[in-house]
Amino acid sequence: xxxxxxxxxxxxxxxxxxxxxxxxxxxxxxxxxxxxxxxxxxxxxxxxxxxxxxxxxxxxxxxxxxxxxxxxxxxxxxxxxxxxxxxxxxxxxxxxxxxxxxxxxxxxxxxxxxxxxxxxxxxxxxxxxxxxxxxxxxxxxxxxxxxxxxxxxxxxxxxxxxxxxxxxxxxxxxxxxxxxxxxxxxxxxxxxxxxxxxxxxxxxxxxxxxxxxxxxxxxxxxxxxxxxxxxxxxxxxxxxxxxxxxxxxxxxxxxxxxxxxxxxxxxxxxxxxxxxxxxxxxxxxxxxxxxxxxxxxxxxxxxxxxxxxxxxxxxxxxxxxxxxxxxxxxxxxxxxxxxxxxxxxxxxxxxxxxxxxxxxxxxxxxxxxxxxxxxxxxxxxxxxxxxxxxxxxxxxxxxxxxxxxxxxxxxxxxxxxxxxxxxxxxx
Ligand SMILES: Cc1ncc(COP(=O)(O)O)c(C=O)c1O
Numbered sequence: 001x002x003x004x005x006x007x008x009x010x011x012x013x014x015x016x017x018x019x020x021x022x023x024x025x026x027x028x029x030x031x032x033x034x035x036x037x038x039x040x041x042x043x044x045x046x047x048x049x050x051x052x053x054x055x056x057x058x059x060x061x062x063x064x065x066x067x068x069x070x071x072x073x074x075x076x077x078x079x080x081x082x083x084x085x086x087x088x089x090x091x092x093x094x095x096x097x098x099x100x101x102x103x104x105x106x107x108x109x110x111x112x113x114x115x116x117x118x119x120x121x122x123x124x125x126x127x128x129x130x131x132x133x134x135x136x137x138x139x140x141x142x143x144x145x146x147x148x149x150x151x152x153x154x155x156x157x158x159x160x161x162x163x164x165x166x167x168x169x170x171x172x173x174x175x176x177x178x179x180x181x182x183x184x185x186x187x188x189x190x191x192x193x194x195x196x197x198x199x200x201x202x203x204x205x206x207x208x209x210x211x212x213x214x215x216x217x218x219x220x221x222x223x224x225x226x227x228x229x230x231x232x233x234x235x236x237x238x239x240x241x242x243x244x245x246x247x248x249x250x251x252x253x254x255x256x257x258x259x260x261x262x263x264x265x266x267x268x269x270x271x272x273x274x275x276x277x278x279x280x281x282x283x284x285x286x287x288x289x290x291x292x293x294x295x296x297x298x299x300x301x302x303x304x305x306x307x308x309x310x311x312x313x314x315x316x317x318x319x320x321x322x323x324x325x326x327x328x329x330x331x332x333x334x335x336x337x338x339x340x341x342x343x344x345x346x347x348x349x350x351x352x353x354x355x356x357x358x359x360x361x362x363x364x365x366x367x368x369x370x371x372x373x374x375x376x377x378x379x380x381x382x383x384x385x386x387x388x389x390x391x392x393x394x395x396x397x398x399x400x401x402x403x404x405x406x407x408x409x410x411x412x413x414x415x416x417x418x419x420x421x422x423x424x425x426x427x
Contacts, residue, residue, distance in 0.1 A: 038266030094128025126204030
């Protein structure tokens with residue numbers, strides 16, 4: 001709040017497609033899909049219509065002893081898309097991860113191995129900020145104040161690939177990360193319920209990419225050591241990496257798949273945990289103590305499920321293919337950033353672009369964000385990593401606007417004296 005004294009939040013009064021409009025009528029390009037949720041931009045007409053139609057039928061009923069058509073259809077559609085036929089719903093990404101972790105530990109308890117109740121995460125992981133999710137989140141900034149409340153997971157290094165292009169070096173980095181995981185599981189599998197990973201891109205870690213081959217090896221190791229694999233696709237699912245799910249690119253099926261954020265196209269909070277028949281069967285019993293007693297008031301909310309169904313309709317295979325084509329065209333527009341002397345480690349997958357800023361000055365992310373906003377682009381670098389995660393409706397003229405705003409903001413941030421961006425004129 002103190003920081004906002006120098007830069008009050010913009011009041012957004014309209015949002016259409018990739019663009020936001022503030023109360024003074026200025027337009028801002030939402031280049032990060034409002035924290036990665038508005039997949040098809042704002043005000044998407046089909047999603048809006050689906051919510052409006054559902055509003056005329058059932059807005060919400062509790063999912064205990066009752067059910068409704070949108071939640072049944074959504075579960076069936078998600079099974080078709082992922083091969084995982086059982087779904088549990090929550091509202092946020094963190095809550096989806098909590099469900100997966102609880103369900104994994106409870107599975108082992110039901111299987112007669114209650115000592116398998118600890119978790120492993122990758123270094124730099126981010127899985128949300130509720131108490132359980134924070135325990136598997138390896139970001140000191142978010143975690144340290146709450147450390148006494150948390151059951152902190154073991155971490156293993158992710159492949160160190162930033163700036164590595166040589167194929168042999170990539171293989172060596174994968175080997176080294178897999179060896180570390182193998183050693184951890186050899187030692188601790190008897191006490192480990194699950195490994196949780198962000199497949200292909202650890203976004204909050206500053207956009208650490210790893211290739212599908214690593215994920216495939218991780219799956220093998222989890223299977224060999226009898227440890228569940230939880231794929232947290234909250235950020236990277238729903239087409240963001242070019243395929244519907246990120247795990248698909250490695251031909252991997254996790255034991256638990258968590259999706260959220262863009263599941264409703266950014267209209268309503270909904271997340272889902274999808275799992276296998278095997279997990280389902282471990283809970284299928286007359287004994288209530290073996291059941292998964294986890295509920296949220298709004299679980300499977302009918303309006304949110306209707307929005308998710310409309311989002312899945314939009315995100316069909318032709319659309320995913322069109323997105324891949326669009327990503328190639330956008331990548332050409334962003335070419336000057338790949339060659340920019342102050343940017344390096346350019347990386348791109350699907351609808352995600354990231355660069356690291358060389359010799360970034362202190363407070364780069366905040367200052368750059370203000371300069372970008374002043375130039376009509378919503379951007380929030382992570383540390384000294386600049387990234388784009390645009391809505392899938394961004395077109396080339398909007399991408400050119402984004403390029404100009406980024407170049408201008410880079411120059412202003414890197415050239416200016418450290419305090420320039422604190423001036424109210426920029427707010
Ligand atoms: C990979 C990942 N998992 C979980 C979360 C938490 O999701 P939510 O903010 O909806 O709780 C995020 C949010 O950025 C995320 O990137």
